[in-house]
Amino acid sequence: MTTATENRAAALAEKKKQPDGAPIAGPEIPTVDPAKVHKNNETTMYWKEWIAWLPADMSKTDLQHPEIWRRVQANRHKSFGVRDKVTIFSADESFYVEARVWKADTTGAWLRFNKISEFREALGLWKDDMFELRFYDGGFHIHAVATGALHVARTFHTESDAIATAMAIRPRVVGDD
Secondary structure (H helix, E strand, O other): OOOHHHHHHHHHHHHOEOOOOOEOOOOOOOOOOHHHOOOOOOOOOOOOEEEEEOOOOOOHHHHHOHHHHHHHHHOOOOOOOOOOEEEEEOOOOOEEEEEEEEEEEOOEEEEEEEEEEEOOOOOOOOEOOOEEEEEEOOEEEEEEOOOOOEOOOOOEOOHHHHHHHHHHOOOOOOOOO
16 A cells, blocks of 8 residues: 555656656755754753743733843843743732743843733732731742731741641730639
8 A cells, every 4th residue: 555655756756757758857855854853851951941930010011021031141040042931920820921932142031922821819818817828939928917027938838838837926825724
């Protein structure tokens, strides 16, 4: 049984014959150079994958400006390269963006956005009369209600861990026993 490729090759060969039946010399069908095909794995990376969190005062529309990445690009260990994948989260993780870098230099990084989506609802977090939870920079933080100041200098990855810590650090009232 012949394949479609073999049929096409035979048809091309028939068309390329001279009137006396000899084949006409011409360009061959182009093929892919194996040296130009690379496997993206742990040993040879052709792009990097990054995750980034935006500052609290930055929005989705700010991502259109390449200069927001100027400080990242100035860091030789964290600068983006062309074709790198970047997953970007807002400070409260209310949205995220998946993007590819199409141009990068010391002045910034230009991104092509693959996906912009809502991520989590960060409102309605636990709060009592002394402490409240806030979500930013990829984690939960305990703040004092009275001052709004950060009360525990630690980031919690789960809301339940942050609540348990807030309850444990509450001052205890000693009664008349």
